[in-house]
Amino acid sequence: MTNVVKTDSTPTSPVQKKMRKKSLQSPVSPSPIKKGRKNARQSYSQSPTYPEVKAPLKIKIRRKTDTKSKSFEVETSDEEQEKEEVQPEPEPVPEAARGSLKMKFFFKKPDKETPKSSTKAKKKKHKHKRVSVTDIKKRRSSENTETFNQSGNLDPEFEEDVLTDNQIPAAEEEIVASEEESVLEQKEEPVMEAGKSKELRVTSEEIPVAVEEVAIASGEETVVDGEDVVSWDAAEEVVEEEVGGDDVAPSPLPMSEPEPELTTEQSLAMKANHVRAMAKSVKASHFKKKGTKKADSKSEDKKRKASGYNLWSSKMRKQVATQFPGLQFGDVSKKLGDLWKKIPEKEKQMWKFRSVKMVNQLERLHSSTTKRKLGSKMIETGPKKKAKAAMQQKLARINTESQEFPPHKNPEQTMKRELAKIPPPSVEAIDAAAHFHLLGEALLAIGKTVRASRSVASTTGTLSLLLDSMVCSFVPLLTLTNQVPELNGALPDELMSDTFANISYYMPGL
DNA sequence: TGGAGCTCCAGTCGCGAAAC
DNA sequence: GTTTCGCGACTGGAGCTCCA
Structure with a gap:
């Protein structure tokens, strides 16, 4: 037996996703759930008549990738269908809970037992965590020996990333x-x-x-x-x-x-x-x-x-x-x-x-x-x-x-x-000139920015950039040096060419 | 049938939106 | 205005799907 839940089109935008999800969640009778999300959840989780699903149906979700409109097929085997039918008829579920129930069936992963995987449990835990964060912040000052490793001290590696008071x-x-x-x-x-x-x-x-x-x-x-x-x-x-x-x-x-x-x-x-x-x-x-x-x-x-x-x-x-x-x-x-x-x-x-x-x-x-x-x-x-x-x-x-x-x-x-x-970069003098030309443009732009901003951060940030620029100048300089006849091309062209390519990647302004 | 690509999962926090 | 909730981001691996 195959039940097909088909969507008209793929939800591409967040709004569409939300609408699609709402359509899946929307109960037959809209009135009870309209009280609000919180109430709907409570009615789902706290309802005493909600049937517990211990062995969810084996559900396969297929997505057709060859068409623009994607459909989802929910398949259940005959055997599983029998099991489903054998199960005692559950007591009536509130309409508000049905919507959520349908959602859970649709997305629940069938054969993985993950005790913590319950969304509700996760959210509860999450909620608890949020409260504890506040508590921890309040207590942090008195807990100056918070530990990370077993030795009771923050690991030295992490200390590099934690700012000291200075x-x-x-x-x-x-x-x-x-x-x-x-x-x-x-x-x-x-x-x-x-x-x-x-x-x-x-x-x-x-x-x-x-x-x-x-x-x-x-x-x-x-x-x-x-x-x-x-x-x-x-x-x-x-x-x-x-x-x-x-x-x-x-x-x-x-x-x-x-x-x-x-x-x-x-x-x-x-x-x-x-x-x-x-x-x-x-x-x-x-x-x-x-x-x-x-x-x-x-x-x-x-x-x-x-x-x-x-x-x-x-x-x-x-x-x-x-x-x-x-x-x-x-x-x-x-x-x-x-x-x-x-x-x-x-x-x-x-x-x-x-x-x-x-x-x-x-x-x-x-x-x-x-x-x-x-x-x-x-x-x-x-x-x-x-x-x-x-x-x-x-x-x-x-x-x-x-x-x-x-x-x-x-x-x-x-x-x-x-x-x-x-084409691979050549290593002639004009290539070096081209690199220097671009480097000059980049440095000029940086200079304008620094002059306009006059901020300390811009200046300090530019220093590292200048260092990079110096490094990027090495190979062009070597290229020029390599033109000296007495050197007989001591540096192989392939090496220079590869290095040019790398520099082109790191060179500012490119 | 094997390989490549895609999707989901785990736990956590932050953000935005909805509910109150 | 505050609280609550859903979703997305992070990563690496497992599992599934698709295609040659």
Whole structure:
């Protein structure tokens, strides 16, 4: 026997989801449940006549993926159907409870016995936890020997992440300064200049900060939501450029064979564009590899921002897992929850602010409707709606066209394929010049920002950027040095070429 | 049939919305 | 205005589905 519960269309938006869920939950008779959510829950959980489901029906939920409208099939075997029929007729269930009952049947996982998995139990526990947080905060001052490990002391690794009293004032300053910087950045609308890409200036300011935030939040390898969002934007744009369009410039010519009629300045511009494209492609490939499927499947608009706790826990979870290898995920979460309660409020505020700041950056990045043409000076701007619609059209076209090529299931292959689309960077003097040219643009933009903001945070943040810039200058300098005939090309071109590609990824302004 | 991709699960906190 | 609840975020693995 097969019961089919069909939905007309896939709930794509939160509102649709909610409506669909409400339709599933909505009882036959609406009046009793209209008292309110709380009452409805109470009637569900506290009803003495509610039949206890010890062995839920074996339910298979199939989702048809080949059509736009997805339907859900609920299947029950004949044997199970018999069991269902043999069961004594339960006493009448209140209408309000029926709605919830239907919901539970529909989503309950059949054959897993998880004593804690009851939603009600979880919520009760959650509720209790919330109360205990307040109590813990009140008692924290007297419990200055809160422990994490068995020795009774906070683990040294974690102490690195917990601010001491001496550090708190500096942290406060950082928060205030960063807030000022954020406000300033929000107010400041970059002025377009001929020949300068708006996108260049945006990325020169934001990407280093984003990388910094990612480093703060998750260490070097962890995928952080914010980073993915940033990079997927870049990825989309690269795909857009690579797939083509009327306004897309052709791929740069091989570096070793410049057009004879080009002036040095023109060649330099081409090189710079090539470096930009290369960096974007590398980024796109990199994050295509790291991006989670779950994140991919969700619309950016629907994604909820990661909270301060999320950022903090994503970083600390690694440490906890490293220190306690045998711990299950749930145990690690418990420890993280305990630790989160123990860290100072100031530090929590810092993580909260980092979350907010990251969201602001991403929003600004998303709100940027600028489109850059390779090899041209034109910047095209427009209303957000218009740009968004155009982007959606392009993505639709890309999706259609990309069906001609089978997707690479192996991410490594995907990355290699993406990298193969761009010519390898050459290591001639003009390439070094192009890198220096971009570096100069980036530093100029940074200088303007610092001068405009005059904040301490901007200055200190720029120092690390300058250090990165110095590092990024090494290979171009080595390239130039390698031109000296007496050296006989001591450094292999392949090495230099690979390093150029890496620098293109990290280089500010790309 | 094997591999790749997708979904769900665990426990926790934060946020937004609804209820009171 | 306060309280309560649902949902989403974090990660890694297990299990399921789909496709060649």
